[in-house]
Amino acid sequence: MEIWQAIVLGAVQGFAEFLPISSSGHLLLLQNWFGIHDNVLFYSVMLHLGTLVPVVVVLWKQILELFKKPFNKFLYLVIATVPAGIVGIIFAKVIDLDIIFEKNVWLLSITFLITAGAMLFSEFRAKKVKAHQPLTPKTALYMGLGQAVGVVSGISRSGATLTAGNIAKVNREDNANFTFLMSIPIILAAAFLEGLDLITGDGGASIDLIPLLLGILTAMVCGYIAIRFMLKIIKKANYKWFSLYLVVISITNLIVYFVR
Numbered sequence: 198m199e200i201w202q203a204i205v206l207g208a209v210q211g212f213a214e215f216l217p218i219s220s221s222g223h224l225l226l227l228q229n230w231f232g233i234h235d236n237v238l239f240y241s242v243m244l245h246l247g248t249l250v251p252v253v254v255v256l257w258k259q260i261l262e263l264f265k266k267p268f269n270k271f272l273y274l275v276i277a278t279v280p281a282g283i284v285g286i287i288f289a290k291v292i293d294l295d296i297i298f299e300k301n302v303w304l305l306s307i308t309f310l311i312t313a314g315a316m317l318f319s320e321f322r323a324k325k326v327k328a329h330q331p332l333t334p335k336t337a338l339y340m341g342l343g344q345a346v347g348v349v350s351g352i353s354r355s356g357a358t359l360t361a362g363n364i365a366k367v368n369r370e371d372n373a374n375f376t377f378l379m380s381i382p383i384i385l386a387a388a389f390l391e392g393l394d395l396i397t398g399d400g401g402a403s404i405d406l407i408p409l410l411l412g413i414l415t416a417m418v419c420g421y422i423a424i425r426f427m428l429k430i431i432k433k434a435n436y437k438w439f440s441l442y443l444v445v446i447s448i449t450n451l452i453v454y455f456v457r
Contacts, residue, residue: 200242203408204415210244211251211419215377215427217316217356217439218243218334218446222305225350226450229302243409245384246414254376255424257303257376260381272377273332277341278382284345285386298350303454304414306447308351313443315353316436319360329368332375339365340372344379354380356439360430378423 206227213220224241231375248347253260263271298304330336343361347354355376362372430436 198233198405198408200408200411202233203240203412206240206413207224207244207247208419210241210412211248211416211421212423213353214248214380214420215251215318215355217312217359217424218438218443219312219347219351219353219354220248221310222309222351223446224445226305229299231452235292235354239410240409242384242388244412244416246388247383247413248420249381250358250417251421251424252381254421255428256374256377259378263378270332273334274378274382277337277344277375277379279438280338280341280345280385281348282386283331283443284348285383288348292442294349303451305351306450309348309443309447309450312353312356313440313447315360316356316440316443319356319363320391320434320436320441322360322363323369326363326366328366330366332371332436334364336362336367337375340367340375340379340405344383354383355427363434369431369434373428375398 206224209223209227212219213223221241233240259270263274340358340361343357343359346352346356347357356399358376358379359372362376367375
């Protein structure tokens with residue numbers, strides 16, 4: 198991987214992880230356009246780890262609250278993590294979605310459009326709801342189911358989670374903070390599993406260290422900018438521009454795919 202490619206992928210990961218446009222879908226798309234096929238999953242997971250840093254920096258108070266009695270928020274996080282964990286295991290053992298999307302990149306256009314529709318609905322729902330609900334085991338489960346849907350490439354994890362939170366009538370601030378907190382266990386679990394693959398196989402034999410480090414650093418910086426920006430956007434529930442962008446990138450993807 199070239200240094201400039203690593204920086205571009207890091208920037209895309211940093212922004213797309215917290216904006217409702219699907220980081221996994223964008224990474225897969227750019228890796229296909231750039232012709233990158235070696236250690237793709239490893240680079241993806243490492244870039245995801247880079248985006249954990251801004252989550253901790255921005256939400257450190259909420260993270261500390263997880264470990265305060267009576268540990269309600271920690272319980273909610275566990276409940277919200279279970280659905281995505283189950284779906285992730287099923288796809289890992291039964292259906293390899295990464296391979297399917299790598300061989301049929303045009304499918305990303307469909308999932309991008311699904312995300313675009315979800316964000317339009319989310320904006321409508323968020324602005325319509327007047328009586329908001331606090332975080333509870335029930336609302337946490339709703340958001341967890343949304344995150345499980347976001348396991349599919351092209352469907353934004355944050356977008357699906359925010360939409361589920363809006364369906365459950367969670368107030369916007371809790372919806373935003375909890376959505377970003379939910380990314381922590383999922384990213385750590387993915388990194389752990391990929392680490393096991395590297396230990397038991399030869400997946401890290403040809404990793405370029407400098408591009409990787411630059412990519413991670415870029416993901417950290419861009420992730421911080423994105424999460425700060427997104428927290429403001431969620432307060433206004435203004436998601437239509439993300440939907441428009443996803444429609445454009447979907448069309449672009451189809452054009453590039455069929456021209457090639």
